[in-house]
Amino acid sequence: MAFYAYLLRCRDGAYYAGHTDDLEARFAQHQSGVFEGYTSxxxxxxxxxxEMFASRDEAFAAERKIKGWSRAKKEALIAGDWQRVSMLARNRQVVGKT
Structure with missing residues (x-):
């Protein structure tokens, strides 16, 4: 069974990270507002x-990591700009040490 971490862009421009074992169904749930919560x-x-993962734990770990990222880093991920993702991670580490 495959598991997915995903990122949604909301109408107001905010990003929402989640994980699921059925991406199509979970997206439909977000889109319909069936569950009260952030995206409704x-x-x-x-x-x-x-991104697809082999286990729920891996997908959940990716979700938690992404939720802690800056907007710029999320946008670099969306663009597939791994060099920028890496640079933003390094910049944050340096800032955190001062």
Whole structure:
């Protein structure tokens, strides 16, 4: 079974990170507002990034990591700009040490 970490862009421009074992169904749930929560008042949403993982734990770990990222780093991930993702990670580490 495959598991996914994903990133949605909400109507207000905010990003939402999540994980699931059924990406199509989970996206439909976000889009319809079936569950009260962060995205229900920010519809419509757009799936802007996803990655498949072998286990739920790996997908959940990716979700938690992405939730802690800056907007710029999320946008670099969406663009597939791994050099910028890496640079933003290094910059944050340096800033955190001062």
């Amino acid at each position: 008042n920010r519809r419509p949403v757009t799936l802007v990034w996803c």
